[in-house]
Amino acid sequence: MNRNYKKIAALMLCSGLVLTACGGGNNAKESNSSNGGTDSTAKTTAAPADVLDAKAKISWLNILQTSTTPTGPILDKIEELTNTEIEFSWIPDPSKEERINTSLASNSLADIVTLTILDNSSVRNALKAGMFWEVSPYLDEFPNLAKISQDTRTSASIAGKLYGVPFQKSLARNGVILRKDWLDKLGLQVPKTTDELMEVAKAFTEKDPDGNGKKDTTGFMDRSDLVYGAFKTLGSYFGTPNYWSVDDAGKMTPEFDTEAYVKTMDYMKTLYDGGYINQDFAVTAKTDQQQNFAQGKAGIYVGALFDSKNLLNLSKGIQDGMDLVMVNDITSTGNEADRAIWAGNNGIGGLLSFPKSEVKDENELRRILKFVNDLMNEDVYGLMTYGIKDVHYTIDGEQAVTIKDTDLWKQEVQPFSASRPLENGFIIHDADPLKVEADKLIVENAKYAVLNPAYSLESETYSTQGSELQKIMTDATYKYILGKIDLDGFKAEVEKWKKSGGSKIITEYEAAYKAVNP
Numbered sequence: 001m002n003r004n005y006k007k008i009a010a011l012m013l014c015s016g017l018v019l020t021a022c023g024g025g026n027n028a029k030e031s032n033s034s035n036g037g038t039d040s041t042a043k044t045t046a047a048p049a050d051v052l053d054a055k056a057k058i059s060w061l062n063i064l065q066t067s068t069t070p071t072g073p074i075l076d077k078i079e080e081l082t083n084t085e086i087e088f089s090w091i092p093d094p095s096k097e098e099r100i101n102t103s104l105a106s107n108s109l110a111d112i113v114t115l116t117i118l119d120n121s122s123v124r125n126a127l128k129a130g131m132f133w134e135v136s137p138y139l140d141e142f143p144n145l146a147k148i149s150q151d152t153r154t155s156a157s158i159a160g161k162l163y164g165v166p167f168q169k170s171l172a173r174n175g176v177i178l179r180k181d182w183l184d185k186l187g188l189q190v191p192k193t194t195d196e197l198m199e200v201a202k203a204f205t206e207k208d209p210d211g212n213g214k215k216d217t218t219g220f221m222d223r224s225d226l227v228y229g230a231f232k233t234l235g236s237y238f239g240t241p242n243y244w245s246v247d248d249a250g251k252m253t254p255e256f257d258t259e260a261y262v263k264t265m266d267y268m269k270t271l272y273d274g275g276y277i278n279q280d281f282a283v284t285a286k287t288d289q290q291q292n293f294a295q296g297k298a299g300i301y302v303g304a305l306f307d308s309k310n311l312l313n314l315s316k317g318i319q320d321g322m323d324l325v326m327v328n329d330i331t332s333t334g335n336e337a338d339r340a341i342w343a344g345n346n347g348i349g350g351l352l353s354f355p356k357s358e359v360k361d362e363n364e365l366r367r368i369l370k371f372v373n374d375l376m377n378e379d380v381y382g383l384m385t386y387g388i389k390d391v392h393y394t395i396d397g398e399q400a401v402t403i404k405d406t407d408l409w410k411q412e413v414q415p416f417s418a419s420r421p422l423e424n425g426f427i428i429h430d431a432d433p434l435k436v437e438a439d440k441l442i443v444e445n446a447k448y449a450v451l452n453p454a455y456s457l458e459s460e461t462y463s464t465q466g467s468e469l470q471k472i473m474t475d476a477t478y479k480y481i482l483g484k485i486d487l488d489g490f491k492a493e494v495e496k497w498k499k500s501g502g503s504k505i506i507t508e509y510e511a512a513y514k515a516v517n518p
Contacts, residue, residue: 047362047366048363051366051367054367055084056083056085056371059110059111059112060112060113061113062114063093063114064090064093064415070415071412072412073388074388075416077383077388087110096117097120100117100122101122101123104122104131111354111359112353112368113353114352114353115127115350116167116349118158118351119463119466119467127163127353131356132353132356133163133353133365135163135369138365142370145372145373148165155345155456156351158456164354165369166348166351166421167348167420167421168349168421168422168424169347169349169423170424170442171344171346171347171446171449172341172342172344172445172446173304173442174303174341175305175326175327175341176301176326176327177307177308177325178191178200178299178301178325179204179209179299179300180323180324180325183200183325185211186204186209188203191327192327192330193332194238194267198267201218201220202276203219204217204219205219209299210296217296217297218297219271220271220278220302221277221278221292221297221301223285224285226474226477228303228304230268233302233341233342235260235342236340236341236342237330237331237332238264238332239332239340240255241253241260242452243455244509250517252509252510252513253506254497254506256473263332265481265490272483278292290310290311291314294319294322295315295319305326305442306435306439308324308326308434309432309434313406340449341445346451354369372421375419375421378426378427384416384417385413385417385420385426385428386413387403387413392404393409396431399427400436401429401430401431402431454509459504459505459508459509462505462509469500469505472497473497475493
């Protein structure tokens with residue numbers, strides 16, 4: 001396992017437990033609970049079987065990541081398998097922050113609330129204020145919930161308490177997707193270093209890889225997102241920390257105050273100045289990025305490796321000769337020991353949280369936790385991922401699934417997929433060879449994942465000013481890449497960030513870190 005991963009993983013095991021000494025008292029049933037009267041040494045009494053087996057009516061304030069709410073038979077099937085009646089209140093993803101803030105302020109909640117923006121100050125304050133049940137004492141009563149690792153529980157905790165069931169995501173899903181047919185046409189090898197990747201980007205821009213006699217292609221097709229676009233993944237290849245680094249003395253350093261971050265900006269600036277990246281990347285939406293790539297306007301896409309399947313599907317009828325290859329082992333040095341990839345939110349996609357205003361007692365909480373546990377069963381996962389056999393998909397003897405009707409699947413099944421508490425580790429799987437390869441590479445990525453050591457640490461200044469302060473550095477990064485400021489100008493923005501509250505964030509994170517690493 002990568003040395004940095006092991007070091008930071010050990011930190012993450014402790015870092016959220018600000019009130020508990022690392023090395024003892026970390027059993028789920030010994031965790032503090034915000035429910036009245038339950039302390040760090042209390043043990044819960046299991047609910048009677050008739051409570052857990054009874055049919056339950058459950059309301060769920062949930063995030064909708066598709067354009068329309070689901071129709072069709074999937075909900076009925078989920079209710080049948082979980083012995084529940086589910087009433088969804090859907091919040092469109094683009095307006096989730098405003099709507100969740102309003103719901104918290106007005107206490108207009110549901111039995112289950114999907115919280116995907118854990119860095120939002122209103123969300124964190126609501127969690128810390130005890131509006132939601134602390135679930136650590138109960139998870140081990142349920143077989144699927146009991147399998148949630150301590151690292152995951154810790155990463156999803158706020159001030160040492162777990163206020164919901166974590167959405168468990170792949171730890172590190174990003175990499176580079178390239179036009180293999182273009183590489184072959186130009187006699188190029190799959191790049192293994194950032195220098196080789198730059199040469200591919202230059203060739204894709206200058207050497208007519210599509211053979212149409214026009215200079216109408218570029219290397220990278222990127223979007224206006226420094227995290228989920230190309231920038232942060234390229235940063236991993238140069239050794240940039242995942243938001244923060246911490247040294248042996250407990251000194252915390254933000255990623256943008258490191259030499260590796262500057263190297264990443266310089267790399268992106270070279271791409272931009274040479275025309276090897278779409279010149280409008282700073283204002284390009286993800287949908288436009290993917291459509292442009294599928295239309296043959298570029299040959300390098302950096303993002304989630306499983307996007308390869310979607311890119312190829314989008315290209316049908318437009319770029320029918322498209323052949324893609326995925327790469328997850330690029331470094332800036334060419335040394336295997338330097339392999340690294342940032343871990344998105346430390347593998348946490350948010351929380352399924354349970355408001356005390358709606359969930360009145362422990363037995364009601366347990367019945368809802370049983371429902372969440374059941375969502376992690378193979379049959380329910382299959383429903384929420386692929387739909388109904390012979391209606392939405394066919395399956396072979398190896399449990400590989402092929403979608404029969406993509407439009408029907410998008411309408412009836414896809415809206416539920418973002419609500420799965422666990423997204424991997426199941427037998428049923430996609431039959432598409434690109435998706436199979438992407439899943440394999442994503443599992444491999446976990447060995448080289450770099451966690452964010454501050455993810456579960458508490459900083460009051462970050463909670464109240466973090467988003468505002470981050471905008472300073474986001475704007476400065478774009479300005480540097482686009483040539484609007486030089487390195488001195490960028491460093492001046494770093495100092496502005498520190499003076500505007502960043503220094504307080506550093507101090508607060510260092511204090512939180514030292515509290516668990518005396």
